[in-house]
Amino acid sequence: MSPQKRDELAAIALVMPSFFLILIFVYGFIAWTGYISLTDWRSMIPSYNLVGLRNYAELFALPRFQADIRNTVVFTMLFLPGCTILGLALAMLIDTGIKRGGAFFQNIYLFPLSLSFVVTGTVWAWIFNPTAGLNVLLERIGLGFLRSGWITDPKMALFSVAVAAVWQMSGFAMASYLAGLRGIDNELREAARVDGAGEWETFRYIILPMLRPVTMSVLVMLGHSSLKIFDLIFVMTNGGPANATDVPGVYMFVATFLQDLFARGACIAMVMLGMVTSVIVPYLVRQMRREVSV
Amino acid sequence: MKNVEIPGDAPRRFNTWRFAVPIFLTVAAVLYLVPVYVLLTTSLKSMAEVSRTSVWALPRRPTLEAFREAGLALAPGLKNSVLLTVPATIISSFLGSLNGFALAKLRFKGADLVFALILFGMFLPYQVVLIPLVQLLMRYRLYGSILGLIVTHVVYGLPITTLMFRNYYTAIPGELLEAARIDGAGLVTFYRRILLPLSVPGFLVAVIWQFTNIWNDFLFAVTITNDPRSQPVTVALQGLAGSLVARWHVQMAGALLAALPTLVVYIFLGRYFIRGLLSGSLKG
Numbered sequence A: 001m002s003p004q005k006r007d008e009l010a011a012i013a014l015v016m017p018s019f020f021l022i023l024i025f026v027y028g029f030i031a032w033t034g035y036i037s038l039t040d041w042r043s044m045i046p047s048y049n050l051v052g053l054r055n056y057a058e059l060f061a062l063p064r065f066q067a068d069i070r071n072t073v074v075f076t077m078l079f080l081p082g083c084t085i086l087g088l089a090l091a092m093l094i095d096t097g098i099k100r101g102g103a104f105f106q107n108i109y110l111f112p113l114s115l116s117f118v119v120t121g122t123v124w125a126w127i128f129n130p131t132a133g134l135n136v137l138l139e140r141i142g143l144g145f146l147r148s149g150w151i152t153d154p155k156m157a158l159f160s161v162a163v164a165a166v167w168q169m170s171g172f173a174m175a176s177y178l179a180g181l182r183g184i185d186n187e188l189r190e191a192a193r194v195d196g197a198g199e200w201e202t203f204r205y206i207i208l209p210m211l212r213p214v215t216m217s218v219l220v221m222l223g224h225s226s227l228k229i230f231d232l233i234f235v236m237t238n239g240g241p242a243n244a245t246d247v248p249g250v251y252m253f254v255a256t257f258l259q260d261l262f263a264r265g266a267c268i269a270m271v272m273l274g275m276v277t278s279v280i281v282p283y284l285v286r287q288m289r290r291e292v293s294v
Numbered sequence B: 001m002k003n004v005e006i007p008g009d010a011p012r013r014f015n016t017w018r019f020a021v022p023i024f025l026t027v028a029a030v031l032y033l034v035p036v037y038v039l040l041t042t043s044l045k046s047m048a049e050v051s052r053t054s055v056w057a058l059p060r061r062p063t064l065e066a067f068r069e070a071g072l073a074l075a076p077g078l079k080n081s082v083l084l085t086v087p088a089t090i091i092s093s094f095l096g097s098l099n100g101f102a103l104a105k106l107r108f109k110g111a112d113l114v115f116a117l118i119l120f121g122m123f124l125p126y127q128v129v130l131i132p133l134v135q136l137l138m139r140y141r142l143y144g145s146i147l148g149l150i151v152t153h154v155v156y157g158l159p160i161t162t163l164m165f166r167n168y169y170t171a172i173p174g175e176l177l178e179a180a181r182i183d184g185a186g187l188v189t190f191y192r193r194i195l196l197p198l199s200v201p202g203f204l205v206a207v208i209w210q211f212t213n214i215w216n217d218f219l220f221a222v223t224i225t226n227d228p229r230s231q232p233v234t235v236a237l238q239g240l241a242g243s244l245v246a247r248w249h250v251q252m253a254g255a256l257l258a259a260l261p262t263l264v265v266y267i268f269l270g271r272y273f274i275r276g277l278l279s280g281s282l283k284g
Helices: A003-036 A054-061 A063-097 A102-114 A117-127 A134-140 A157-182 A186-194 A199-210 A212-228 A231-236 A248-258 A262-293 B011-043 B047-052 B065-106 B111-120 B127-139 B146-170 B175-182 B187-198 B200-216 B219-224 B233-243 B248-279
Strands: none
Touching: A003 A262, A003 B065, A003 B111, A003 B127, A003 B146, A003 B187, A054 A063, A054 A262, A063 A102, A063 A157, A063 A212, A063 A248, A063 A262, A063 B011, A102 A157, A102 B011, A102 B248, A117 A157, A117 A231, A117 B011, A117 B200, A117 B233, A117 B248, A157 A212, A157 A231, A157 B248, A186 A199, A199 A212, A212 A262, A231 A248, A231 B233, A248 A262, A248 B127, A248 B219, A262 B111, A262 B127, B011 B065, B011 B248, B047 B248, B065 B111, B065 B146, B065 B187, B065 B200, B065 B233, B065 B248, B111 B146, B127 B146, B127 B219, B146 B200, B146 B219, B146 B248, B175 B187, B200 B233, B200 B248, B219 B233, B233 B248
């Protein structure tokens, strides 16, 4: 047997166990969940009679699930710009504005990423406590008119949760942009300046376009995690008040494991898979193609 | 880490810019640390003080009362988290290294497709596997057990560890394998004697990443462990918050205890954590 052939066989033998596990635990399970979503399993006891797409029709007609979709859109629209703009600003300032201490600042903006969402949710629930938290601080600095019920106010709850999420995840955008900025050749900026471009023009027409791949991957990574969000909301508000912060991730868990509506839980899960896939698969295909062509 | 100074910065803005940036970054840093201040100060208060003072007040008579109470409540959870995180981290990192070796250095027909199919698991909304997972674990009597959680974290950790090691090994020159072969070394010898010693930084990144993620996991933990005796610390902490309304000092002390292991790892090995963080976004 040629060495190439032997390598090939060895590689297959090495990857097979993991690949087999992934085939079952990812693709097999997706298929099984998809099947359950078409059945009448709605109690503790499994039932596999097919009912077609009825569960999906019911789900989309449900006010709670409509609120889930709305909340996901609003949350994403707060979370994504919050993280990317803050991350880009911090990265730019660290990269170009200071001579020393960049690593120090970077470490501070990044540390929340090492925490569990459960920890984050616990702390921020206390900070947003209407009687003892942020409101007290606002009063003291003369901004009392900004008082609010925060996580207890249906109008502000989703915003409050998004603040906690941005606090935790913005460091990811910053680290990505910082890595991107370090990869940009300094001569390019210098050349732009020699040509008479100001700070803003250099940023707008040179730096920002060169950071586009970074922006892409930051948006995809944060965007897909925003569609999946569960822990933070489950801990901070449990979806309340009045479903104001309920999202598919939370409702899937509640419907399946607290209400025993397994078919409905499977439906919600499949919808979540659809949302995430539509963001991730085009991105993965692009990445893979680029990798192959390089 | 070195920072790049822009050459020929416009002199008229030079001074204000120079002073404004560090101030702005410092203000931002203070804001990012607000929750740490809240965690520390509240956890050092007594019940009486927590109920009378605001979130922002410093503890007048610092006490470790809350830590004692939270420690007692979370001790089983902390122990379970260690029992779960350590083996799951080691196994998934090791398997990732084998996969990375096969996919980056040995190759086979269809390797890219296999890699892509494994990789997708990284982005999976885990809700879509929860029901079958619970059914499977029940069938094999692993539901509710730490072993069941270990299996779960090993499997769903495979995509990211495989990605990390594949990229890591791609950067190692292929001539190394050829040279080893000429010296008469088989694949096992090559992996053990040459590749593994070279993989130490790669393992640091993978192990730190997996440790942090598995320790912090809540969704799998709350779904699979219904029994308080096998719950990891994240679930125990959430339970503590649910049962102790208004006992914020205990909750904050508990949150600190639950956060400490990953925080300590971050403080000492943050460099590797950041690498893991960025490897997740492929080569973006």
